[in-house]
Amino acid sequence: MKVLVKPERCKECGLCDAFCPKKAISHADHTNLAGYHPVVIDDEKCIGCGICYTTCPDGVFHVLGK
Template identity: 50%
Template sequence: MRGYITIDSERCKGCGLCISVCPAKVIEFSHRYNSKGYHPAVYKGDGCIACGFCYLTCPDVCITVFREVQKKVNVKV
C-alpha cells in the first residue's frame, strides 16, 4: 500500500517518536523552528507505506495518514 502523510508543524513539539517508528524512514526533523521554538517533524516526500505507526505514536495528534486506493482491473482473455 502506498500513501502520504501531513504533519501540523505548529502543533508538533519535535519529540521524534514518529521518526523512530517509521519503517520507511520518510520523516525527519525540520531545520527550521516553528512558532513555539521547536524543530517539527516533516515528511520527506515519496516512500510512505501508509502503515499509520507515526499517527498512532504522535502524542500531540499532529499527523494525518492518507492511503492511496489501488484500482483493480479485471482483464478477460
C-alpha cells in the same frame, strides 16, 4: 495513502522518528512558533502505514486515504 503534517503541533518528541519503518521522517531546519523543529515527511519513502499517526501524542499527523 498520503500523510499530512501539522507542524505547529510538533514538539520534537522523536517517537515518530523512532518507529517509522521506512525512515521517512526528518526534522525541518526552521522552528515552529513554539520553538521546535517540526517533522517533515519524505513522500518518496513514506508508505502511508500510519505508525507516525498512532505513536504521536500531539496529533501532528493526518493520514489521508487513497
